[in-house]
Amino acid sequence: xxxxxxxxxxxxxxxxxxxxxxxxxxxxxxxxxxxxxxxxxxxxxxxxxxxxxxxxxxxxxxxxxxxxxxxxxxxxxxxxxxxxxxxxxxxxxxxxxxxxxxxxxxxxxxxxxxxxxxxxxxxxxxxxxxxxxxxxxxxxxxxxxxxxxxxxxxxxxxxxxxxxxxxxxxxxxxx
Amino acid sequence: xxxxxxxxxxxxxxxxxxxxxxxxxxxxxxxxxxxxxxxxxxxxxxxxxxxxxxxxxxxxxxxxxxxxxxxxxxxxxxxxxxxxxxxxxxxxxxxxxxxxxxxxxxxxxxxxxxxxxxxxxxxxxxxxxxxxxxxxxxxxxxxxxxxxxxxxxxxxxxxxxxxxxxxxxxxxxxxxxxxxxxxxxxxxxxxxxxxxxxxxxxxxxxxxxxxxxxxxxxxxxxxxxxxxxxxxxxxxxxxxxxxxxxxxxxxxxxxxxxxxxxxxxxxxxxxxxxxxxxxxxxxxxxxxxxxxxxxxxxxxxxxxxxxxxxxxxxxxxxxxxxxxxxxxxxxxxxxxxxxxxxxxxxxxxxxxxxxxxxxxxxxxxxxxxxxxxxxxxxxxxxxxxxxxxxxxxxxxxxxxxxxxxxxxxxxxxxxxxxxxxxxxxxxxxxxxxxxxxxxxxxxxxxxxxxxxxxxxxxxxxxxxxxxxxxxxxxxxxxxxxxxxxxxxxxxxxxxxxxxxxxxxxxxxxxxxxxxxxxxxxxxxxxxxxxxxxxxxxxxxxxxxxxxxxxxxxxxxxxxxxxxxxxxxxx
Numbered sequence: 001x002x003x004x005x006x007x008x009x010x011x012x013x014x015x016x017x018x019x020x021x022x023x024x025x026x027x028x029x030x031x032x033x034x035x036x037x038x039x040x041x042x043x044x045x046x047x048x049x050x051x052x053x054x055x056x057x058x059x060x061x062x063x064x065x066x067x068x069x070x071x072x073x074x075x076x077x078x079x080x081x082x083x084x085x086x087x088x089x090x091x092x093x094x095x096x097x098x099x100x101x102x103x104x105x106x107x108x109x110x111x112x113x114x115x116x117x118x119x120x121x122x123x124x125x126x127x128x129x130x131x132x133x134x135x136x137x138x139x140x141x142x143x144x145x146x147x148x149x150x151x152x153x154x155x156x157x158x159x160x161x162x163x164x165x166x167x168x169x170x171x172x173x174x175x
Numbered sequence: 176x177x178x179x180x181x182x183x184x185x186x187x188x189x190x191x192x193x194x195x196x197x198x199x200x201x202x203x204x205x206x207x208x209x210x211x212x213x214x215x216x217x218x219x220x221x222x223x224x225x226x227x228x229x230x231x232x233x234x235x236x237x238x239x240x241x242x243x244x245x246x247x248x249x250x251x252x253x254x255x256x257x258x259x260x261x262x263x264x265x266x267x268x269x270x271x272x273x274x275x276x277x278x279x280x281x282x283x284x285x286x287x288x289x290x291x292x293x294x295x296x297x298x299x300x301x302x303x304x305x306x307x308x309x310x311x312x313x314x315x316x317x318x319x320x321x322x323x324x325x326x327x328x329x330x331x332x333x334x335x336x337x338x339x340x341x342x343x344x345x346x347x348x349x350x351x352x353x354x355x356x357x358x359x360x361x362x363x364x365x366x367x368x369x370x371x372x373x374x375x376x377x378x379x380x381x382x383x384x385x386x387x388x389x390x391x392x393x394x395x396x397x398x399x400x401x402x403x404x405x406x407x408x409x410x411x412x413x414x415x416x417x418x419x420x421x422x423x424x425x426x427x428x429x430x431x432x433x434x435x436x437x438x439x440x441x442x443x444x445x446x447x448x449x450x451x452x453x454x455x456x457x458x459x460x461x462x463x464x465x466x467x468x469x470x471x472x473x474x475x476x477x478x479x480x481x482x483x484x485x486x487x488x489x490x491x492x493x494x495x496x497x498x499x500x501x502x503x504x505x506x507x508x509x510x511x512x513x514x515x516x517x518x519x520x521x522x523x524x525x526x527x528x529x530x531x532x533x534x535x536x537x538x539x540x541x542x543x544x545x546x547x548x549x550x551x552x553x554x555x556x557x558x559x560x561x562x563x564x565x566x567x568x569x570x571x572x573x574x575x576x577x578x579x580x581x582x583x584x585x586x587x588x589x590x591x592x593x594x595x596x597x598x599x600x601x602x603x604x605x606x607x608x609x610x611x612x613x614x615x616x617x618x619x620x621x622x623x624x625x626x627x628x629x630x631x632x633x634x635x636x637x638x639x640x641x642x643x644x645x646x647x648x649x650x651x652x653x654x655x656x657x658x659x660x661x662x663x664x665x666x667x668x669x670x671x672x673x674x675x676x677x678x679x680x681x682x683x684x685x686x687x688x689x690x691x692x693x694x695x696x697x698x699x700x701x702x703x704x705x706x707x708x709x710x711x712x713x714x715x716x717x718x719x720x721x722x723x724x725x726x727x728x729x730x731x732x733x734x735x736x737x738x739x740x741x742x743x744x745x
Contacts, residue, residue, distance in 0.1 A: 001486055015545070032487070036478075069487035070675055073499045075556055095554050098499040101673040102607040111504055111552035113540055119588075146555065147514065149538035153504075153552035171486040172681035174606045175674075 002168045003036075006063040006074070006099055008161035010044060012056035013080055015155030016092050020048040021055045023157065024079045027063060027099070030072010038063035046083045061161070070173065074099040077137060078157050080112055090129050093154035094137065100163050102175045108159040113151040180433040180445075186410075186422035193455070195385075195413050198258045202303055202408060203447040204391050204434075205251040250396070254303045255451060256389055258411075263289060264304035264392055265400030281309055302399065303408070306388040338379070384412040384420070393436045393444055406434060409448055425450050491679045494563040496577075498602060500672040501557065502537055506550040507666030508595045510585040513551045514539040515668065517581035519559055520642060525577055527561045539586055548666075576602045580641045583615060583668060591633030594618075596665035599644045602674065609672045616662040 006027070013021055026041030044057040065074065078095040093112030100106045116122060117132045125131040168175065256262065263271070268289060270276060277283045292298055366373065387410070394404035412420040423432055431445040455463075489495040505513050518534030521527060535557055542549035561577055579602070583595040596615025603609050618636045619625075629635045642648050646655060 001484060068485055070495070070497045070677060071487075071558075071560070073497075073558070073673070073675075096556050097501055097554065097671070098556055098673055100608050101499060101675050106608065111554045113538070113552045113554060116541065146538040147536040150512070150541075151538050152541035153543045153550055156552075170682065171488060171677065172679055173675060173677045174681055175676075 001066050001068055002171060003166040004065045004067065005164040006061060006161055008061050008159060010057050010059040011158040011160055012054050013155055013157045014054040018082045019053065019055055020046060021080055021082050021092065022046040023057060025076060027074050027076050029065060029074040032069040032072055033065050033067045033074065036064040036066050073101060078110060080157060088129060091131060091133050095157055100161060103163050103165045106161050108161055110157045110159060112154045112157060114154050116150050116152050179430050181430040184423040184432060186420050187424035189419045191417050191419060196258050197452055199255055199452045201255045201449045201451045202389055203253040205445045207443045207445055252302045254300050256305060259307045259387055260305060261307050262300045262304045263298060266402055269400060302392045304390055306390060308385045308387060384414045387411045408446055488679065489562060489677060492564060494676060494678040496561045497675040498559040498672060500670055502553045502555040503669040503671055504550050504552050505583055505666060505668045506548045508583060510593060510595065511542050512539050512587050513583055513585050513595060515581050515583050517579055519577055519579050521561060521577050522575035524565050525561050525563050576604055578645060580644055582641065593629060593633050593635050594637050597638060597644050598668060600670060603672060606674045606676045611670045611672060612667050614667045615665045617665050619661045619663045621661060
């Protein structure tokens with residue numbers, strides 16, 4: 001069995017219309033993968049930047065996976081939310097990206113999108129907030145149902161990930 | 176008196192895994208007076224002349240050393256001190272004899288110890304004494320030293336900085352180690368009103384060291400016990416995890432340190448410090464080493480059992496190509512509400528798993544303006560797996576890699592549907608992370624009618640066969656001509672690709688530590704094992720033929736030829 005270490009952080013997010021943001025993140029892998037140590041999901045704190053546009057979280061990610069096969073390589077899913085001064089939370093984007101498969105230090109910029117409703121819903125959204133959310137974010141991994149969605153582009157989440165792969169070369173894997 | 180002094184009085188940091196209570200330090204102080212040095216000099220002279228005892232010259236003066244023998248303790252002292260061993264100074268000895276002075280429990284303990292000493296043999300130290308961690312002087316010393324620090328800067332009269340004061344005032348109390356990771360109590364994360372005490376303890380790095388000071392009473396003989404003559408000889412600090420800080424460092428055979436006393440009569444003392452802790456015996460060391468090794472081996476076995484040994488391999492002779500990619504974004508297109516429809520194409524010798532989707536459609540995304548361009552974010556991950564098997568290795572060198580064809584389309588609120596661009600992407604031959612930006616074009620029909628149609632009702636020319644983007648599948652000739660086909664440049668699509676390749680042959684190559692240079696070598700030379708068998712078989716066949724031929728020839732010819740062969744090789 002080969003082992004994969006993912007050690008890094010969610011640095012922050014930028015490009016969103018409002019700045020006071022937090023992020024719910026999770027890592028999802030296929031059936032052949034087993035998590036040996038580390039938390040595979042979490043939620044960052046709310047960051048309200050005073051200077052500049054980027055909200056910084058510096059949230060640590062430290063995972064140790066063992067795997068029996070190459071299928072189902074881990075993917076990171078992110079949900080960026082905005083918390084306003086009244087304490088209300090509003091969705092600002094979903095993002096999905098793969099964990100890099102080559103060892104070393106990677107800067108991953110994961111872009112996000114937000115689902116759009118009908119034009120009446122959009123109008124209400126600008127005044128009152130709210131807006132449609134995905135019922136279950138997990139089904140989006142397969143990508144089969146995505147064509148039904150109508151979305152709009154939102155900001156980018158920046159991640160820094162260090163990948164360490166162990167014993168993959170003994171099984172003839174080149175990456 | 177021309178001895179050289181050791182001026183390196185900085186602290187030294189040692190690390191140990193053993194218990195600190197096993198530490199023993201030998202301290203030796205010696206006063207250097209002119210009389211003492213002269214007597215030493217003369218003694219040396221006498222000693223050097225001693226081998227000639229028989230020839231005693233008349234002019235020799237046998238001198239007694241000027242220092243009286245009985246006063247040896249006044250000018251030098253040597254002592255072995257253990258960790259946190261409390262040795263009393265003359266001042267403390269006299270002070271704690273009175274029971275009325277003792278206020279705290281510690282002082283009463285000292286009082287009883289001193290009474291026991293008086294009844295027993297008396298103190299074994301005269302000038303050298305210690306302040307342990309519990310004495311109140313231990314904490315005051317660094318701060319008072321700081322006030323009189325002369326050696327840190329050349330300009331005298333510099334007061335200690337804010338941070339230096341804070342560090343010196345840090346209480347040496349052992350703080351609770353907060354469990355890191357998930358042990359933080361959620362209700363008490365923020366301290367809204369920190370007290371002064373809290374600030375003092377947490378704003379400065381507080382390592383909770385246990386300290387011990389070895390002091391020397393360097394007063395003139397007969398006048399011991401005055402507080403002003405006390406001088407700090409050695410400081411030993413340790414924290415709980417095996418770091419020992421010794422200031423100044425052990426002499427280790429080099430020159431001694433020099434101490435100059437304050438006061439009217441400046442005297443010079445020399446200080447030597449040595450570490451005389453008992454070393455661990457080799458058997459014990461070996462036992463400890465074996466124990467640690469067993470522990471680590473067992474832990475490694477446990478981890479291995481969790482992980483397991485098997486790994487899914489492709490069948491031998493095939494290359495498995497795994498691509499984890501994502502469509503990141505599209506930018507620079509004419510209209511809004513874009514979506515991408517993509518599919519993979521496998522050339523000859525490539526196969527893929529059944530029931531595995533080879534195509535996909537992303538969601539429709541409304542663009543937003545980033546700088547001058549309109550960008551649509553898709554963030555659409557896809558997976559793909561293919562197998563390559565070549566039957567004959569002697570084919571042309573470069574194999575064909577699969578390609579991904581995509582088309583970008585826009586669909587707006589009024590259900591107008593337009594093609595925005597076609598593009599393709601070749602799977603990279605080198606595994607790793609690739610960020611590819613593909614540019615697209617769309618077919619153009621000349622004339623205003625089609626432009627108007629595209630604008631008002633949607634609908635634009637499409638390619639009948641998407642693989643026309645690269646090389647059409649039906650193309651068989653030598654030169655591809657696209658003459659007459661007009662297109663218009665369109666925007667670009669960005670992909671992030673992570674490629675992994677796996678083959679049995681890579682395992683062999685790594686074992687043999689060969690570097691694979693050619694692409695064919697990278698593919699492993701799949702029939703390598705087959706090729707070796709072929710060669711062996713061919714060799715066996717040739718050998719058999721030769722043996723048969725040999726048998727058919729007459730015997731004398733064979734002997735002659737064999738003799739010739741022997742001669743030629745000799």
